[in-house]
Amino acid sequence: MSHIGHAPLWYTRPTVDRPITLVTIGGDGDNARRNIGPGVRPVLAGLRSGRAMSPGSWEIAADVKPMNSKQYVESLGDEQGGAASRLNAQYVTLDPNALDGSYQELGSLCTRRDENQIVVWLSTAPEHYWDALSGIHAHFPDDTIVIIEKPPAKDLTRARRLVSHARRLFGNRFLLLDHYWGKPGVIELMVKLSGPFFGATLQSVTEMHVITDEKRLVTGRHRYFDGVGLFGDVFPSHLLNVASAIACERSDDATELPAARALFLKSLPVPTLEEVARNSRRGQYEGFRQEEGADPRSEADTVFALRLTLPSDHPRLPDVPCIFSAGKGMQENRGVVRLRLADGQWVEHDLQKRVRGTLRTHGLLLLAAAAHRMEYFVSPDEALRAMELNDAVQHAWRSGCVPLEPYVPGRMISSDFVPRRV
Numbered sequence: 001m002s003h004i005g006h007a008p009l010w011y012t013r014p015t016v017d018r019p020i021t022l023v024t025i026g027g028d029g030d031n032a033r034r035n036i037g038p039g040v041r042p043v044l045a046g047l048r049s050g051r052a053m054s055p056g057s058w059e060i061a062a063d064v065k066p067m068n069s070k071q072y073v074e075s076l077g078d079e080q081g082g083a084a085s086r087l088n089a090q091y092v093t094l095d096p097n098a099l100d101g102s103y104q105e106l107g108s109l110c111t112r113r114d115e116n117q118i119v120v121w122l123s124t125a126p127e128h129y130w131d132a133l134s135g136i137h138a139h140f141p142d143d144t145i146v147i148i149e150k151p152p153a154k155d156l157t158r159a160r161r162l163v164s165h166a167r168r169l170f171g172n173r174f175l176l177l178d179h180y181w182g183k184p185g186v187i188e189l190m191v192k193l194s195g196p197f198f199g200a201t202l203q204s205v206t207e208m209h210v211i212t213d214e215k216r217l218v219t220g221r222h223r224y225f226d227g228v229g230l231f232g233d234v235f236p237s238h239l240l241n242v243a244s245a246i247a248c249e250r251s252d253d254a255t256e257l258p259a260a261r262a263l264f265l266k267s268l269p270v271p272t273l274e275e276v277a278r279n280s281r282r283g284q285y286e287g288f289r290q291e292e293g294a295d296p297r298s299e300a301d302t303v304f305a306l307r308l309t310l311p312s313d314h315p316r317l318p319d320v321p322c323i324f325s326a327g328k329g330m331q332e333n334r335g336v337v338r339l340r341l342a343d344g345q346w347v348e349h350d351l352q353k354r355v356r357g358t359l360r361t362h363g364l365l366l367l368a369a370a371a372h373r374m375e376y377f378v379s380p381d382e383a384l385r386a387m388e389l390n391d392a393v394q395h396a397w398r399s400g401c402v403p404l405e406p407y408v409p410g411r412m413i414s415s416d417f418v419p420r421r422v
């Protein structure tokens, strides 16, 4: 592995003993181009096979846009295209009318480097998961690892069905990923709060606020947003996962983390309709419905704030309000956790900070997947509890009990949107 500067002591890097073939479904999409590719290429470049003359790790991108491998590599620009071409990256066009054939082609490409661990990263909208899972199961090697990146479906019932289907097909080689757990800022905060000093700080927390604000608009993702809104995009994933990762009970054994996080999520009460009405707000930026691809009557939220209060018998954080807020078209880019302590002081931690010596988020998570480090992934229990909380809020909002408030893009801060306590 190549080393990128000097890693801080709290940062560990999972190790693997085989090269990886990474297949990215949705490889032409924004997430694959902006995040996955640049994150994983330095990792793939560093993983070689012990076999003489072995070509080592490999990248295969697949998407519906017709393109050949040369065009794909060129489309990545100089730096990323150079890195992809050193990995001899291949591009496979997925035929939406003959998907099984496309997966067969991908599967047989993978077998060309049969010493490699195959990892398939589904960077697509959830509506494509079923076809992809069937294609991979039918045509890929038996030990293929499958990563899904997004809440597994738009509601609890669908999520439950998908997760149990995927577990039946792939067992614990099916992984639910939330890229926030690969962010150095999140890992650092988790580690800090596990130590005795900051662990004690956590005991004196009287309020917790998780905020992810982005200046960018929804542009190009209207179909997805019309179904779930920003709330469905980031609440059952990034926001809840950050909260559970920092507030859960710790032991020294990392394999216990998923169960501990699930326990924390279970301690957050599922709100009733009246509680949602009192403790949440939602809004949509002006101009959203006029954007290309938008539904002119869309009710999708692009900013929201929600307060869920832990019960009074919570062992560590009794009666502590947890506030979640996020927005698109915000005044600034900001991903933070703010904790109010018993003395009234606020401490703030930057979740987006860059830390020298650490891998880019998606590179770290690829290694964690290949090394079966399950604590880096969302367990089915966690994902389903998150969807239960999500459903309660979405259901209440659909009933019309919380109005969709307009706002001017570029002038809003989601943490200013929090409803007052009554």
Ligand SMILES: O=C1O[C@H](COP(=O)(O)O)[C@@H](O)[C@H](O)[C@H]1O
Residues within 6 Å of the ligand: 214, 233, 234, 335
């Ligand atoms: O998964 C998602 O995350 C991004 C924000 O990720 P970040 O690493 O830039 O903080 C968000 O823009 C997107 O809507 C969501 O689907």
